[in-house]
Amino acid sequence: MEKIIITVVGKDTVGIIARVCTYLADNGINILDISQTIVQGFFNMMMIVDAKEAKVSFDEMTGGLNAVGEQMGVRIRCQREEIFTKMHRI
Amino acid sequence: MITRFEVNETNQMIEHENLDVRTITLGISLLDCVDVDLERLNEKIYKKITETAEELVATGQAIERDFGIPIVNKRISVTPIALVGGAACTCPEDFVTLAKTLDRAAKAVGVNFIGGYSALVSKGMTKADEFLMRSIPQALKETDFVCSSVNVGSTKTGLNMDAVRLMGEMVVKTAEYTKDTDCLGCAKLVIFCNAPDDNPFMAGAFHGVTETDAIINVGVSGPGVVKTALQAVRGADFEVLCETIKKTAFKITRVGQLVAQEASRRMGIPFGIIDLSLAPTPAVGDSVAEILEEIGLERAGAPGTTAALALLNDQVKKGGVMASSYVGGLSGAFIPVSEDQGMIDAVTEGALTLEKLEAMTCVCSVGLDMIAVPGDTPAATIAGIIADEAAIGMVNQKTTAVRLIPVIGKGVGETVEFGGLLGHAPIMPVNRFGCERFIERTGRIPAPIHSFKN
Numbered sequence: 001m002e003k004i005i006i007t008v009v010g011k012d013t014v015g016i017i018a019r020v021c022t023y024l025a026d027n028g029i030n031i032l033d034i035s036q037t038i039v040q041g042f043f044n045m046m047m048i049v050d051a052k053e054a055k056v057s058f059d060e061m062t063g064g065l066n067a068v069g070e071q072m073g074v075r076i077r078c079q080r081e082e083i084f085t086k087m088h089r090i
Numbered sequence: 091m092i093t094r095f096e097v098n099e100t101n102q103m104i105e106h107e108n109l110d111v112r113t114i115t116l117g118i119s120l121l122d123c124v125d126v127d128l129e130r131l132n133e134k135i136y137k138k139i140t141e142t143a144e145e146l147v148a149t150g151q152a153i154e155r156d157f158g159i160p161i162v163n164k165r166i167s168v169t170p171i172a173l174v175g176g177a178a179c180t181c182p183e184d185f186v187t188l189a190k191t192l193d194r195a196a197k198a199v200g201v202n203f204i205g206g207y208s209a210l211v212s213k214g215m216t217k218a219d220e221f222l223m224r225s226i227p228q229a230l231k232e233t234d235f236v237c238s239s240v241n242v243g244s245t246k247t248g249l250n251m252d253a254v255r256l257m258g259e260m261v262v263k264t265a266e267y268t269k270d271t272d273c274l275g276c277a278k279l280v281i282f283c284n285a286p287d288d289n290p291f292m293a294g295a296f297h298g299v300t301e302t303d304a305i306i307n308v309g310v311s312g313p314g315v316v317k318t319a320l321q322a323v324r325g326a327d328f329e330v331l332c333e334t335i336k337k338t339a340f341k342i343t344r345v346g347q348l349v350a351q352e353a354s355r356r357m358g359i360p361f362g363i364i365d366l367s368l369a370p371t372p373a374v375g376d377s378v379a380e381i382l383e384e385i386g387l388e389r390a391g392a393p394g395t396t397a398a399l400a401l402l403n404d405q406v407k408k409g410g411v412m413a414s415s416y417v418g419g420l421s422g423a424f425i426p427v428s429e430d431q432g433m434i435d436a437v438t439e440g441a442l443t444l445e446k447l448e449a450m451t452c453v454c455s456v457g458l459d460m461i462a463v464p465g466d467t468p469a470a471t472i473a474g475i476i477a478d479e480a481a482i483g484m485v486n487q488k489t490t491a492v493r494l495i496p497v498i499g500k501g502v503g504e505t506v507e508f509g510g511l512l513g514h515a516p517i518m519p520v521n522r523f524g525c526e527r528f529i530e531r532t533g534r535i536p537a538p539i540h541s542f543k544n
Binding site for chain 2 (some may be wrong): 005006017021032033035037044046048058059066077078079080081083084085086088
């Protein structure tokens with residue numbers, strides 16, 4: 001399992017989750033968990049995905065999702081899970 | 091499973107509180123380059139550094155992308171050059187050629203500093219040590235990225251006062267040689283007592299002789315994160331205050347540990363230590379002085395500053411040691427003046443003096459750091475300041491250091507601009523009473539009684 005955390009922050013519009021999920025499905029990346037909320041009109045989503053079977057490299061995935069983010073006017077970040085588990089779990 | 095709250099907290103630290111990994115420093119032993127022929131020595135040094143560090147910058151950048159954490163500097167430290175060049179160098183000018191080779195190698199691999207133009211003379215100086223020390227002004231004038239350090243004392247050996255006197259002169263000479271660039275050479279010259287072998291932070295980094303062939307050391311940062319955490323518990327008692335600092339230091343250090351392990355794995359070079367230091371930058375909100383203010387001081391330097399700093403330093407260590415099994419280097423809170431906007435403000439407003447900074451160095455890591463003083467400060471006075479600081483280190487069994495910048499042609503009330511991470515500094519007044527007769531004495535100050543532990 002190669003877990004990656006995807007965060008999406010920005011102005012809420014129709015179809016953000018759909019676009020991100022389509023990109024992930026097209027590239028063989030499996031979604032393990034999604035949580036999403038709207039704070040004062042701002043879209044805030046966190047996704048945990050497994051990129052073990054991904055058809056693209058981490059850098060390509062970051063680039064691809066950044067392009068999706070730019071089209072939708074939101075900021076998409078991809079980070080390997082370890083930075084969070086190391087910081088928040090003993 | 092990781093929660094959205096935790097992800098947001100980490101990313102908030104990175105985006106808004108200046109959380110970063112300050113440096114990945116690759117320590118490289120040059121002992122196997124030793125040669126009696128100067129030209130061959132230069133070639134071997136260049137080859138060893140460029141081959142060992144070839145992947146350093148690219149690896150650092152890949153880790154930044156993978157984890158979304160900025161790694162501000164990628165640097166190299168090498169074996170103290172006085173040891174490496176001893177057989178080949180017969181005059182200070184010979185050592186300058188080695189400095190230029192280090193500079194060239196640093197530029198070739200894309201790092202922004204290379205440390206280790208150093209001599210370890212805590213008890214005595216060899217001829218090579220003295221040549222190197224006398225070559226420092228020229229070496230720093232003719233290179234861009236080379237950093238120099240000299241260890242003039244230790245708890246075990248006492249203080250080498252001949253070296254202290256010589257370094258007082260070399261600091262002034264370095265200022266004169268680099269006066270066209272606001273005496274920038276002095277910002278790359280540190281005089282230590284009890285220098286650690288594995289410090290990843292410049293300008294004092296060198297690869298100690300007790301170290302392996304190549305090693306990865308990582309320095310973390312995060313004053314802004316600590317300050318923000320303390321804002322949330324404003325007015326709470328000391329227990330809550332300490333607990334908050336510890337927890338934050340733990341989180342910061344874990345990031346450093348992750349980066350160090352990844353860099354080590356990807357480069358196939360062993361991991362050495364994490365340096366826990368809270369290292370400020372001139373950016374607003376990335377300041378140790380602002381943490382002291384958040385703890386309850388009107389300005390850094392106010393009564394209570396030493397106590398607050400002692401508390402901060404101790405809690406950072408207590409939180410950090412649990413996050414990494416190998417902690418080393420300097421590990422504490424840095425209090426450089428020019429690199430910390432809160433310190434600069436405190437000096438400008440008259441809250442912080444050289445004497446108070448000296449007191450603060452008794453309870454935190456390192457010492458009188460990045461302090462601009464008038465250009466006409468005598469060499470003996472600078473040697474006196476070095477001796478005072480080294481004595482604090484020697485007696486308290488801790489590292490202390492001096493990085494003073496006598497700014498040629500400028501006096502108290504003026505400021506000096508170094509740019510980048512080195513920042514800018516108001517020129518601070520120095521006690522005008524002399525210490526020439528003390529500094530003129532030759533020999534060394536014996537080790538303190540409590541060093542005899544055998």
